[in-house]
Amino acid sequence: MSSFFKFKFNNFLDIAKSPEVFDWMISIRRKIHENPELGYQEFETSELIRSELDKMDIRYKHPVAITGVIGFIGTGLPPFVALRADMDALPIQEMVEWEHKSKVAGKMHACGHDAHVTMLLAAAKILKKHEKDIQGTVVLVFQPAEEGSGGAKKIVESGVLQNVIAIFGLHVAPELPVGEVASNSGPILAGSGRFEAKISGKGGHAASPHKAIDPILTASNVIISLQYLVSREADPLDSQVVTVAKFQGGSAFNVIPDYVTIGGTYRAFSKQSFNHLRQRIEQIIVGQAAVHRCNATIDFLEEEEPSYPPTVNDSNLHEHFVNVAVNMLGINQVNSVMKPAMAAEDFSFYQEVMPGYFFMLGVQSASHKPSESSLHSPFLKINEDGFPYGAALHASLASSYLLKHQQNMHHAADSKYLDEI
Known part of the structure; x- marks a missing residue:
């Protein structure tokens, strides 16, 4: 100049x-x-x-x-x-x-x-x-x-x-x-996206858990498994975040609910890592739900608010x-x-x-x-x-x-x- x-x-x-x-x-x-x-x-x-x-x-x-x-x-x-x-x-x-x-x-x-x-x-x-x-x-x-x-x-x-x-x-x-x-x-x-998943099991009395299919326990295992995405699948030099900040299910102390809803955010500094997180989040939620005899549906909420690159x-x-x-x-x-x-x-x-x-x-x-x-x-x-x-x-x-x-x-x-x- x-x-x-x-x-x-x-x-x-x-x-x-x-x-x-x-x-x-x-x-x-x-x-x-x-x-x-x-x-x-x-x-x-x-x-x-x-x-x-x-x-x-x-x-x-x-x-x-x-x-x-x-x-x-x-x-x-x-x-x-x-x-x-x-x-x-x-x-x-x-x-x-x-x-x-x-x-x-x-x-x-x-x-x-x-x-x-x-x-x-x-x-x-x-x-x-x-x-x-x-x-x-x-x-x-x-x-x-x-x-x-x-x-x-x-x-x-x-x-x-x-x-x-x-x-x-x-x-x-x-x-x-x-x-x-x-x-x-x-x-x-970072790029930022959101997800919400409904994990459906079979409700029942807490005194007879064997007669129910517990979506709360399933969702808990899902959340633990999601943490491995960053700790064991991400390059330590490629910063990423997966956070579950929403967990809703049940309304009584002695009743196992029919379903649980969880939701959260995922973030990364590259589009490749961001897209990989999205793919794996869906795989883990659906796969872990199946392991525990539950069904899962996941929504990335793009119609309401688009994910940001x-x-x-x-x-x-x-x-x-x-x-x-x-x-x-x-x-x-x-x-x-x-x-x-x-x-x-x-x-x-x-x-x-x-x-x-x-x-x-x-x-x-x-x-x-x-x-x-x-x-x-x-x-x-x-x-x-x-x-x-x-x-x-x-x-x-x-x-x-x-x-x-x-x-x-x-x-x-x-x-x-x-x-x-």
């Missing part, structure tokens, strides 16, 4: 920190925070986004995937680079007492998606002011239903991103100090991210070897069809309390001072990538011409 453009893109942070933009961001975020909406119900959030894009004279497509909004800044022509923010809240009662606490009982932005939307809108504001310098088109992806319902999958299936050459996304990290970012090349978040960062985009982030924040503020986590993200659906990059942004609260630093916690606090960094990084990552892509295309064309001579 030339020194001129280093200066220009780093200037994005100064713009994002200006009172005009920063105060506007705080206002937007608090409006969204007070009115949280669950997946595919983000109608007011979508309306707010469209209203702000209208004020900025940014064109967009709506609806996409029910409530989604896809904006466009730049020439309207290729190349296309996308920036993504998710919009949905969680069914959690907020326990933080502050002026802008959720006004909707039982719903809260406990995963920071209100901040994600805000920072992408701010990036749009910055990019619109520099639209004449954009060497292509930045696509703004305001996506519904990340929390389990796979809104990204619906966005991909809509076809609106079919010509996009790269996509960037961020997630607030309340455990990281403001001004710091973290990510890595390759797998950073692993989130795998493109190596070339990692190099680009580190270059941009170090230039903007300083080398000590960029952790480029972040340890992967077993959490899942539907950003992975984008990465299955195009190069994608996902990173963490520090928004640690001033008090640093552990209860305030956990996503999906009713006590989550987000430090709004982190917002300018996310907005500026969004804007710089997209605009500088388009510039670099165009320069590479010119170099390739020049090389081809010389080769032909």
Whole structure:
């Protein structure tokens, strides 16, 4: 990146920190925070986004995937680079007492998606002011239903991103100090799936177990057998998880029930390992049930909520991210070897069809309390001072990538011409 453009893109942070933009961001975020909406119900959030894009004279497509909004800044022509923010809240009662606490009982932005939307809108504001310098088109992806319902999958299936050459996304990290970012090349978040199994036996009186076929004992053996998938079948260097977190059966102390229901999650960092776990989970449940004279049916619940693939960062985009982030924040503020986590993200659906990059942004609260630093916690606090960094990084990552892509295309064309001579 030339020194001129280093200066220009780093200037994005100064713009994002200006009172005009920063105060506007705080206002937007608090409006969204007070009115949280669950997946595919983000109608007011979508309306707010469209209203702000209208004020900025940014064109967009709506609806996409029910409530989604896809904006466009730049020439309207290729190349296309996308920036993504998710919009949905969680069914959690907020326990933080502050002026802008959720006004909707039982719903809260406990995963920071209100901040994600805000920072992408701010990036749009910055990019619109520099639209004449954009060497292509930045696509703004305001996506519904990340929390389990796979809104990204619906966005991909809509076809609106079919010509996009790269996509960037961020997630607030309340455990990281403001001004710091973290990510890595390759797998950073796991693929995640769910399963539920019904194990049917024959009910009877607990005093005469020989006259019954006990599904509780069978399910217990199934759960023990599932633990061997990780301890004895998985490569110790290939992290995987199988957890049974649901066990329901029986309602009396002296009656063996007819059936038991168990359910849980399985996770892995590679698609191959993920698919292997799914296959073996079904084999073990059905096989162990048969050994104990029971029948078993298993449902991977894909119709309700799709399983999420692993989130795998493109190596070339990692190099680009580190270059941009170090230039903007300083080398000590960029952790480029972040340890992967077993959490899942539907950003992975984008990465299955195009190069994608996902990173963490520090928004640690001033008090640093552990209860305030956990996503999906009713006590989550987000430090709004982190917002300018996310907005500026969004804007710089997209605009500088388009510039670099165009320069590479010119170099390739020049090389081809010389080769032909």
